[in-house]
Amino acid sequence: VSLSEGAAPTLRDVGARAGVSAMTASRALRGDPMVAPTTRKRVQAAAAALGYRRNELARSLRVGSTSGMTGLIVPNLANPFYSELALGVETAVARRGMKVVLSNTGGDPVKELEIVDDLAARRVDGIIVVPAGGDQSHLDPARLHDTPVVLAARPADGVGVDCVLLDDFGGAREAVAKLIDGGHRRIGFLGPPAAWTTPERLRGFRSASASAGLVPDEQLVRCEQRDITSAEHAADRMLALPQPPTAFFCSNSRNTLGACRAVQRRGTDTAVSGFDDFEVADMIGMSLRLVTYQPEAMGRQAAELLLGRIDEARGEGGEKAAARRVTLQTAVREYTPVLPRTP
Amino acid sequence: VSLSEGAAPTLRDVGARAGVSAMTASRALRGDPMVAPTTRKRVQAAAAALGYRRNELARSLRVGSTSGMTGLIVPNLANPFYSELALGVETAVARRGMKVVLSNTGGDPVKELEIVDDLAARRVDGIIVVPAGGDQSHLDPARLHDTPVVLAARPADGVGVDCVLLDDFGGAREAVAKLIDGGHRRIGFLGPPAAWTTPERLRGFRSASASAGLVPDEQLVRCEQRDITSAEHAADRMLALPQPPTAFFCSNSRNTLGACRAVQRRGTDTAVSGFDDFEVADMIGMSLRLVTYQPEAMGRQAAELLLGRIDEARGEGGEKAAARRVTLQTAVREYTPVLPRTP
DNA sequence: TTGTATGCGTTATCAT
DNA sequence: ATGATAACGCATACAA
Numbered sequence: 136v137s138l139s140e141g142a143a144p145t146l147r148d149v150g151a152r153a154g155v156s157a158m159t160a161s162r163a164l165r166g167d168p169m170v171a172p173t174t175r176k177r178v179q180a181a182a183a184a185l186g187y188r189r190n191e192l193a194r195s196l197r198v199g200s201t202s203g204m205t206g207l208i209v210p211n212l213a214n215p216f217y218s219e220l221a222l223g224v225e226t227a228v229a230r231r232g233m234k235v236v237l238s239n240t241g242g243d244p245v246k247e248l249e250i251v252d253d254l255a256a257r258r259v260d261g262i263i264v265v266p267a268g269g270d271q272s273h274l275d276p277a278r279l280h281d282t283p284v285v286l287a288a289r290p291a292d293g294v295g296v297d298c299v300l301l302d303d304f305g306g307a308r309e310a311v312a313k314l315i316d317g318g319h320r321r322i323g324f325l326g327p328p329a330a331w332t333t334p335e336r337l338r339g340f341r342s343a344s345a346s347a348g349l350v351p352d353e354q355l356v357r358c359e360q361r362d363i364t365s366a367e368h369a370a371d372r373m374l375a376l377p378q379p380p381t382a383f384f385c386s387n388s389r390n391t392l393g394a395c396r397a398v399q400r401r402g403t404d405t406a407v408s409g410f411d412d413f414e415v416a417d418m419i420g421m422s423l424r425l426v427t428y429q430p431e432a433m434g435r436q437a438a439e440l441l442l443g444r445i446d447e448a449r450g451e452g453g454e455k456a457a458a459r460r461v462t463l464q465t466a467v468r469e470y471t472p473v474l475p476r477t478p
Numbered sequence: 479v480s481l482s483e484g485a486a487p488t489l490r491d492v493g494a495r496a497g498v499s500a501m502t503a504s505r506a507l508r509g510d511p512m513v514a515p516t517t518r519k520r521v522q523a524a525a526a527a528l529g530y531r532r533n534e535l536a537r538s539l540r541v542g543s544t545s546g547m548t549g550l551i552v553p554n555l556a557n558p559f560y561s562e563l564a565l566g567v568e569t570a571v572a573r574r575g576m577k578v579v580l581s582n583t584g585g586d587p588v589k590e591l592e593i594v595d596d597l598a599a600r601r602v603d604g605i606i607v608v609p610a611g612g613d614q615s616h617l618d619p620a621r622l623h624d625t626p627v628v629l630a631a632r633p634a635d636g637v638g639v640d641c642v643l644l645d646d647f648g649g650a651r652e653a654v655a656k657l658i659d660g661g662h663r664r665i666g667f668l669g670p671p672a673a674w675t676t677p678e679r680l681r682g683f684r685s686a687s688a689s690a691g692l693v694p695d696e697q698l699v700r701c702e703q704r705d706i707t708s709a710e711h712a713a714d715r716m717l718a719l720p721q722p723p724t725a726f727f728c729s730n731s732r733n734t735l736g737a738c739r740a741v742q743r744r745g746t747d748t749a750v751s752g753f754d755d756f757e758v759a760d761m762i763g764m765s766l767r768l769v770t771y772q773p774e775a776m777g778r779q780a781a782e783l784l785l786g787r788i789d790e791a792r793g794e795g796g797e798k799a800a801a802r803r804v805t806l807q808t809a810v811r812e813y814t815p816v817l818p819r820t821p
Numbered sequence: 822t823t824g825t826a827t828g829c830g831t832t833a834t835c836a837t
Numbered sequence: 838a839t840g841a842t843a844a845c846g847c848a849t850a851c852a853a
Contacts, residue, residue: 143601143623157825171822174849186621188599192535193846194547196829200848202535202671204579204600212568213774218561218843225555225582234600236547237580240566256531257547257577258486276636278529280486363757392758399816414706418762420743431556473742488830499840504832514838536830543832620840825852836841 144185164189168334195258201449203233205441206254206262210242211354216411216430217265220287224263225433231442233260244268255279261441263287263434269330278334283444287437289331290460297440297459299433303332306426307339310408311384313424313467314349319382319406323355324372325366325394326386333358336386336410355380366393367400374401385409395419416470423470428463436461480792487528497522507532538601540705543710544810545575548784549605550596553585559754559773560608563630565733566777567606574785576603587611598622604784606777612673626787632674633803640783640802644778646675646753649769649808650682653751656767657812662725666698666716667721668709668737669729676701679729679753700724710743711737717744728752738762759813766813771806779804 150160155174163170163178165188170178181187195202205228209217225235230471236259238250244267251273254262261283264274273292286298307475314322326333337358341478344351355373360366366385370393373380382405383398385391391409398405398421440459447455484565493503498517506513506521507530513521524530538545548571552560568578579602581593587610594616597605597672604626607617617627618637629641657665667683669676680701687694698716709728713736716723725748726735726741734752741748741764754771790798 141624146848147846157846158825158848159823161846162823165848168850169822174822186623188595190539191600193539193829194848196533196536196539196831196846197848201830207580212565213558213562215556215558215561218558219556222555222582223563224579229581229801234596235580237550237564237578238572239565239569252531253577255486257534280529281484387492392761395761396816413758415756415758415762418738419737419758420625420761420763443835473739489832490830500838501832501841504830505839508832512838517838533830536845537832539830539847540832541845545844810835825850826849827848830846830848831845832843834841834843837839 143190144187145190145322146187148185149178149181149187152185153177173251201260201445202258204236204257204259205233205438206236206238206259206261207252208238208240208247208250208264210240210265210267212237212239216288217432220265220434220437223431223436224438225434225440226431227435227438233430240267242267244270246406248273251279255282260445261285263437263441265289281448283321285437285441285443285444287433291458295344295458297444297461299437299440299461299463301332301428301433302462302465303335304339304342305384306428307336307338307384307410309465310410310424310467311340312342312346314382314384314406315343315349317382317406319380320349321352321355321378321380321382323349323370323380323383323394324357324386325360325369325383325390325409326358327361327390328359329386332410333386340384352378359385360390360393363389363393363396366390368393369395370394370397371401374398374403374405379403380405382406382408387411388413391423391425392419395421395423412468414466417473420472422472425468425470426465427468428465433463437462486533487530488533489530491528492521492525492530495528496520508769515604534731539547544603545601545789546578547579547600547602548781549581549584549593549602549607549608551581551590551593551597551605552665553608554580554585554726555580559631561606562773563777563780566774566779567781568777569774570778570781570785579691583610585610587613588692598625603788604628606780608632620756624762624791626784626791628780628784628787630776638801640787640804642780642783642804642806644675644771644776645805646678646809647682647685647740649771649810650679650727650729650753651686652682652808653753653767653769653810654683655689657725657727657749657751658686658692660725660749662723663692664695664698664721664723664725666713666723666726666737667694667700667729668712668726668752669701670704670733670734671702672729673752676729683727694719701729703736706736706739708737709733711736713737713740714744717741717746717748722746723748725749725751730754732754734766734768735762738764738766755811759811760816763815765815768811768813770811771808776806779806 146157146160149155163175240246268270283295357369388411408424410426489500489503506518577625583590627639700712726737731754750765754770
């Protein structure tokens, strides 16, 4: 039997080469003390010669054994938020010697359901999801024979599972309050049509306004912009109003960038603030106030919640704890341009 | 047996509930025509009632069966290049009903080796790697019992595997040639200490220079900057020379951004060009010429090569084709600032 | 110290 | 049309 033979060698092959049974080979390779040192050496040599690797799939078929795999479902990996979250999950999961099975839904709830079923069929030990759509019944652990599920970035709706959230409300309220402290009375709100984050952040916007006795002009609230260009148009339309806003608060980075473009093009000194930090915020020639947070920490946190649930399930300890909810704090960060505009 | 019982139901459970054997249940659920319509209905009802899902782990234990999983190994998911590549891989692999097992090496070659072994132990059908280090012997399919391997972004070194590359040389040469066409005779080169891309892009830089009869000043070649700040310092030192460069060519986006900062701070009109596109390139108040490409397409391409090899292996058709090498073309893109500087 | 029998869940093969 | 048997690779339980 040569190394390049194609089929992966089994314990039987290793045993045969070492002149022992498959069982002894298994014991020797696992470090079972009940194996003669000589035998162990022979088995190890045989395993090395054959390039033997234990078949983890077969192993996880045995009772009580687990697959050592964790499912991760995100809407869009090209979005830095999700890829950094994925990195956090991978880091925490890998630390335990487990693997991450990654899937991208493209925001399609139907795809999400199919992926969840597929992952369950592959017997992953747990699933972390950034849910795409409204209905979450397919994420109910009961439907998954108690496979633990943890939600990230959006709360559970109807299903009793752990989740890790961002303080969307508080972050927005704090940033908007700073605009108001700066003297702004007419503030425009721009955001994407997201099902959870935008309403929460808008709620923060309204809360800060109300606290200052302001009543937002509904003409200045637009939540339909998915990309920079449409955000720029929306911002530009507001700037063209008879009473334009003196500041914008944007619900995500694409809307923030669109607002910046509109302001730059118009040459006004409208202030811009928004959710989501980005690396070159100090290079676009404007002062910015951004709500920052750590997507990677959210991923780590989600993974830790999940690993905890997996351990609980192993313990078989009858009743499991109630659904946990972790909220990660945000911070407001000020950016001053490298090169101030000097018109 | 209730849905929330915990242990996942097996074919035996489904069969028992439907009053048939596990074998018949298996056939019924797979759509085997040799099953009485009445029986099929009963089995399907039982499966639905129990929330039965075929155990793919057990299934792949059977002869000739495969795991339906593909390994993907990248250095750093937080880097948009790798996360977009991962998206491309996931998209292509998911289209075939397969899954991606994602791992992050952090650039550590030792970790990479361990991950490859782990993936092999999990019997993935193939592995896509963006290699971290120099030695690639652990990626030799012979060592992996002919598990197909495809390299992305870096060529194979010593191992005969397929790879998908970017035209690093050509892209850099084209961009630098444009700087030279623009009249620049002293051009600085800034890059990170990468093992493959930087040397290739530097080769393109030198090739374009040589074609124009220029001999690059080695004082103006610096390849040690991993982040924006160190790139800015390196660029600033060059600008402080008695004969400063009139243009920069940068080997990646962080160096490009660092160069932009240095130029903005100094207030010179030094031209900046570089590899890697970024979304807000038109908002940093400078003209830029960037080498663009599609990381997602690279991921898709790598996945397609891999899937092709997996199919080949299934076919058992004796000799396999020689190692393929696909090179993806780049394009040079011009950015004009939204708001020209008006000092 | 080592080996045999057994079973995990599924399915190919051969019986009925 | 359905069922019994066996086997995939591994590891527990028990026997030698």
